Amino acid sequence: MKTKLSLLSATLLTASLTMMPVASHAAIPMSVDGQTLPSLAPMLERTTPAVVSVAVSGTQVSKQQVPDVFRYFFGPNAPQEQVKERPFRGLGSGVIIDAEKGYIVTNNHVINGADDIQIGLSDGREVEAKLIGADKESDIALLQIEAKNLTAIKQTDSDEVRVGDFAVAIGNPFGLGQTVTSGIVSALGRSGLGIEMLENFIQTDASINSGNSGGALVNLNGELMGINTAIVAPNGGNVGIGFAIPANMVNSLVSQIIEHGEVRRGVLGVAGRDLDKELAKAFGLETQHGAFVNEVVPDSAAAKAGIKAGDIIISVNGRKIKSFQELRAKVATMGAGVKVDFGIIRDGDNKNIKATLGKAESVEAAAGALHPMLQGATLQTGSKGVEITDVAQGSPAAMSGLQKGDFIVGINRTPIKDLKAFKGLLEKQQGSVALKILRDNNLSYLILR
Template identity: 65%
Template sequence: MKPLSILVSAALLGSASLATLPAQAALPGNVAGQEMPSLAPMLEQVTPAVVSINVAGTHVSRQRIPDAFRFFFGPNAPQEQTREQPFEGLGSGVIIDAKNGYVVTNNHVVDEADKIEVSLTDGRTFKAKKIGADKDVDIALLQIEADGLTQIQQADSDELRVGDFAVAIGNPLGLGQTVTSGIVSALGRSDLQVENLENFIQTDAAINRGNSGGALVNLRGELIGINTAIIGPNGGNIGIGFAIPVNMMKNLVKQIVDHGEVRRGYLGIMGGELTHELAKAMGYKSGQGAFVSQVLEDSAADKAGIKAGDIVTHIDGKAVKSFGELRAKVATLGEGAKVKLGLVRDGDEKTVTVTLTGQSDAKEAAGEALHPRLDGAEFENDSKGIKVTKVAERSPAAYTGLEQGDIIVGVNRQRVKTVKDLEKILDSNGDGGVLALNIIRGRTSLYLVIR
């Protein structure tokens, strides 16, 4: 390789002849003994904190047997068919607390897993226990019992800027620990229909299957996000990857550690994205912010003095780009958190302090109180409609076909926005009428018929 080094150097030096070059010609970046720029020193400190995760379990699926088919099996026929399918999977994780053995990953990596193993870069493997999770954000907290762990340092993801360098570390396609680099391509990405609560960092650092739950770090080796999803044909990388901001992860982990569960913060507003036309109509010059179309009575927002028509521009001094970002940040802050919201009202800037209520305070009704066939489900108002927050197994609501996370947006071709809207329609329908619920499930719109 030495002759190649000399030729390249000669080309760069212009008129210098090969005969007059020093015996050890140096490439640019190694002039006068300087080392080549490299991420290696940083990665040597960080990569021991990124782990591989292997899981195994049994996926149980239930399908309701239509009444017409149950007739052939007699009066004791089952109402549903159950199927069990074994599965194995892999992903990545990040050690955030070496003393307590806490490892963060994506919930979808370990969801329904009966066996979870964490493998370190030094070759050791440990069984892991799932401490808690948040399916809406796709974060799970694991714990292992091990000595000599390396934990990662965490940055302030609210300080990120588009164009900052980013490095993704994980276990793509089961190849083993792999490092890719890129930049922060965008911030505050939402409405991707990947998770229920979205406020993603977008990066062009290559992320592939198996990277889920791995680390996205800055050039100081500080964690800025948890790699979660990609957009690409057949699941391949095309330079559009998404990570959950580390600040959201920290809030959720604290709740899981303190309470054993996530206690969702609730503001009590409905609204949407601030379009250019809407901003102009409201006399607001910027196109960024969250528009408030309704404030729910006796909610945290109502008590703080927020009004319909307000535009939320900041949360705790940080700019709010969209309604989706506001919703995700508020939800992950947790019950009882105090936040300062910057508002624009009639062209004037205001700041209000809000004490967030808990998710239990946001639940408007149980399914049993609404309709016998909705027994076992719980509902709450959501910015998009009526969210199904829980469906008990083998309940009438489950047999109807409702699933946790469904959003009810219409009943019998009538638009519904709140549980009270649903109650009014059900009351007017009586006991014997057919109900057609218009459901948004992920990216799919469907109807469930209740008889």
């Protein structure tokens, strides 16, 4: 059976509910021998007002190229592409993080493409929200509402969360209304799942389902540990494997959105891989957790700080990391210009190196403006040139032959090393452009007309 990873926003479809017989039983006493039974109710009474429902509606626009055979029949004035519009509605959840300013955090995939966003508060009020900013790669969005008597959630240091800690998920599954489930933290630092570009998830077995996206994962004190975002759903339902974006990661992204109106992603400038058993043995190391540095980008933050190829990064600001993906997610969400303390192993010795993160250059929104055939591609400066970090299915970029993981290393006969050089050189070109592509260590040319 193929495992299915599912984001948690729910379309507005009527759920099929089956009534089950209920056996009669005596009322359960609230205390036994004078001792009050343990209950999460007091904590939830304080916490649940901070979790809201998010209802969205809008119009999805899709573009498809008209096949050449049809353009032949309609002549030179035939349309180059067909535009289709389809209305949509959806449901998700959100968490109030600032009661005074009305800030609400949810997932980007909940509100992506929405023209109207309505917030349902726990007291029954419905308020229209405006989008302050969003980050697709980490799947975080910040909304704002104007309302009085709001309750903000308390937050905890998600780096202090441990496997085995009790966890409570609060959200709006299937549009049923606010629902609370409980479990434990099953794992930390989950990555490589292919759900998002930046992954460093808290895994939990608290039951979460479609519609829980953007809801809260809290501890027994009612403090926010993470924002629920996805589940493993081989049959479309919950099987006890859910994922939440850590609160510290959310806070860093939200702070950048509030301050700059966007996420100014930090870049260290290294390429690498996870430290596995074989690598650890080859280097004579006892630890098997960390990020092995294969390559350091010249003039990058890593190069300036003195990080070298062959170094093994084992901690970020004193907190241990398990994988290269975790390193990438932590660095990318910290923000450009932030000073970070990296713990490394070099030639068997432990060292601490401080680096000031550089700024990631990205033209995700403007890729199509650079060239029509780049529309749908996400570009950023990578270790080997301009990296294609994402290609939308059915987009002009996909139809031109670009693939996620490609590196653009040259335009015509001119080599390029970063996004700035790529943009500057591409703006000067007229007519057809030949992109030199590095894919799986093989070079080829792709012609943009």
